[in-house]
Amino acid sequence: MSLSRSGENRSTDSTSHRCVSRFYRPLCVMVCLGLFLDVVAQMAGGQSLTPPPRPDVPPVISGAYPSDLDGNRIDDELEGRIELSTGPSSLYQAGKSLGVELANERLVDVELVFDEPVTQEQIDAFLAIGGQIRYLYQAVSYGWNGRIALGRVETLPAVMGPTLVLVTPAARPVQLYMDLASQLGRVRPLWQPGFAGHVAGFRGDSNTTIGFIDTGIDSAHADLSGRCVFWDDVSGEPEPDPVDYYGHGSCVAGVAVGTGHSAGADRSELRYTYVEDWPSWAHLVDPISLPAGSVTVTSWAWWSGAIAWLDHVSWQRGNAEMQDLEWIGSGREGYSGISLTNTFYATAQKMYSPVLANYNDSVLDAVVVTTSVTAYPGLADGFNKFSGVAPGCNYAAIKIATRAGTVSDDGFAMGIDRMVVHRVARKIKVVNISGGLTDDWGYPIESVSLRDKVMSAVRSGVIVVAAAGNSANESIELLRQMADPARAALAITVGASNDENRLADYSEYGFLSPRQYASEDFKPDLIAPGGDFYYTTIMSIDSGTCDGLNNLDKVPDDYSSGTGTSFSSPFVAGCAALVIEALERTGIEWDFTSDRHPRLVKMLLCATATETNAARQGGDRNPTLERDADGPDGFAVGKDRYEGYGLINADAAIEAVGSAYAPGSSVSVELGGGVAGRRAWASTVSLTAGCGIDVSLSNPAGADFDLYLYSMTPSSAGTPVILASSTTDQAGAAESISYTPQTDTTALLVVKRVSGMGTFQLESVQAGPPIAQNGAISTGVGSAVTVTLVAVDDGSPNPPGQLTYTIMSLPQHGRLERLGGSPITTAPAMLTQGVNQVIYRPNETWLGDDSFTFRADDGGVAPFGGHSNVAMVCISVVSQMTSVYKVGAGDDDAYGSQWSAYQDLSDRALALGEFMPAMRFCGLDIPQGASILSATLRICAYPGGLTGRVTARLRAEAADNPGPFSSSRRINALTLTQAAQDWSWDSTPWVAHGWYDSPDISSLIQEVVDRPGWAPGNALVIAYVAQDFSGIDRLFWAYEGDPAKAVELVIVYQP
Incomplete structure (x- = not known):
């Protein structure tokens, strides 16, 4: 990329050509926090403490810790600090130790882990040797967080007795790791009434609370208001009411439970804010895509520092280096507080972003850039465009970050404990953690103690979803390691995908040879939309508490964008809540005393995931296509260390719960068709002991779909178990499985897309009565x-x-x-x-x-x-009867010249203006001579070709049962009906992907069905004939472009 003005060719490195999203940049400042909570009495004043009640679910205590290699029950890192402090110092003469004096005075943050409930004697003994207890665990561990002089750490095993299993550091640093996202993750179909036979659809409900352990939350934002059922602040700077000074937590929560109310469902203003306190000479706001057509973008910028330029720029989608960077209109130079407005024609294949820069290399910090887009369209499905996954759920939030954004791992540990303590009263069934542990140098590290707490939470009936991390493209392997808590076996560990359903370049990958004794498993489990600078980032809630460390909030109820597994993780948390909703509708009462329901939800999400079957963005450390084979490097069947089981398919997971397949019945479902197309189908099936079932799958030509039968009983880690599968590596090949259960059981039947698109046919035969x-x-x-x-x-x-x-x-x-x-x-x-x-x-x-x-x-x-x-x-x-017919094959729609032999049957869009499109609808079940009461042609606008002026009429082909289009059957040679209906367009632009209904064309249909040769089951052709046009041709979706958006014909008739 070259970022310069006035012809200056300024080459920049990766840190200056864009300032990485504040949610992608590590927060690695560590302080020793004084975390005093209301659940314990004051320790420093000498007030005694009492052991908490025994938890109703015993916590997981590993007892064996890789960080204690010598087995003396003191973490090796702590021992290293002691040796460093008490050894001879080069600053003094030999034999005099600076460390001995310091060790007696310096307090260190520690966690004490016991394998049995702590006793009053142990608490008193710790206080007696100068210790301070900051937090007593009540649910997910036996022990406490506290502080003690470094020189006395070595005495703790003897003082505490044999039930002490580990003394470990307790204040390690933490790195904090949507309209398009909700389409790519196959969530928006779930919201529709009638999905999987449920009238209300699935949007989450108040019977499930999703917990967020993060930087806080802005509960006053319009997208989050009224649903916060639990708040706590363990950051050491306790706030009585929900706040989020850093913004990460609000943005994360918005992905899972935001309503999208502020932006609405229809065409409206989009307001979003970029905040960055890190100093840099150039700040490039995370890019967004814009709908094709004329758009007005206004940006305002505030900062601390020298004079700067504010510009709008664009570049081609998929080009993260932005070699083709283009400046839009005229920029604006000035001091903090300047604004810039540009009106331009946007295209769907470009990315757009404001940029604030000082081209003399003077740094700009405390930067806030707010942007307004007028007007951003809705998605024409009736739902808010920036809605989170499960907006019907309540949420709980625990703040673990200081006002300056500092976070340490004991905040995670205490947050998990607090969530589990309140899980029943507040209905907390899912907890999201969008962060991981690092050492003082920023390297990812492990913590068996924290991992145990995650395992304990899951065994207490709480699903824990953890971000995998963002360091896969770091230069050295040590920085690419997966940190805790993502390594926990029972957690759902989530990597990130981009707009093209490819694994994002930054998404962290798993590790080899997980240690079961240390509660590890093969990771990650899934990937989900997390944004990507090559394409677009995740748009979610901007905290209204403040904009950065030094600015009051500039725009209320606005949005912010970010990139990372921080956002793919809450996406999966929201999907888990929707699966819970589906399970509870079947009569399941959530179990808060075991891991059986969390494991079931995890299994359903993993079993219905689909492999990307594509290289990672950037092309390095790529996932492999496993199908039903063992994964490489010892990974489980169908799983690899880069994308786990693959991309989440929330619709299939809900189907698996909400619908039942009847053996012997036939199912036809279309898979594929664009990045937001359906990728999997699933249903439960009841099987009888000793009665075998044979299932066959007929695939469309050019498509490769696989067939799986899974057990409904997950593994001990919550991963899927395959009973039978058929995965022929050939497009168009049929698949079949046979399975005979030994006991009456329920299994999960899944069809997964590997490549191609089209409609499959699934049938089965089961031994037994008809x-x-x-x-x-x-x-x-x-x-x-x-x-x-x-x-x-x-x-x-x-x-x-x-x-x-x-x-x-x-x-x-x-x-x-x-x-x-x-x-x-x-x-x-x-x-x-x-x-x-x-x-x-x-x-x-x-x-x-x-x-x-x-x-x-x-x-x-x-x-x-x-x-x-x-x-x-x-x-x-x-x-009267209403029937809806859709173009169902590539040779059933085409466009051609009105004056030459040119005709196109394979384009993704149909053109109207210079060209004449026609559509064939098959299998019209209308009797000859039926009375046509009304008829409507429905077209869906293509992302390009939205503004041409066209004078045109609709007519039908005057034929009894016309065939498909071909080189010998051209549109301009058709004999058309006398009846016609005007359907013209002025210069008012269409909205990309919006549906448009024609005026009534019943007279056309009536003329055809009145023909003596007409019979039910015949086909009918509609032609769209232009008489005049100016500008570019109007374009609407063809079957070849997206079968789901192919032209429809709606007919209301009396038989």
């Missing part, structure tokens, strides 16, 4: 309809086509007839073997719902044959 399928049909008033009865059988003893169906109950508002026309007047009524159809004839004046039931019999004997379950056919007798 399985009758419920059905639903519609018919018009007074119109008879043929009903096909469906049951699936294993073919033994009779093949499926030779089943015998029996009508078990009759409809109340009509009658059933055999195919020959004879009425069925009593039930049960057996049909002829092999016959699976009846005729339903509604009463002449009936309008509404009706139903009847049936079962099937294969002539066998239970449990491997006999009669099926009783299934129901629901019938809706309506005065």
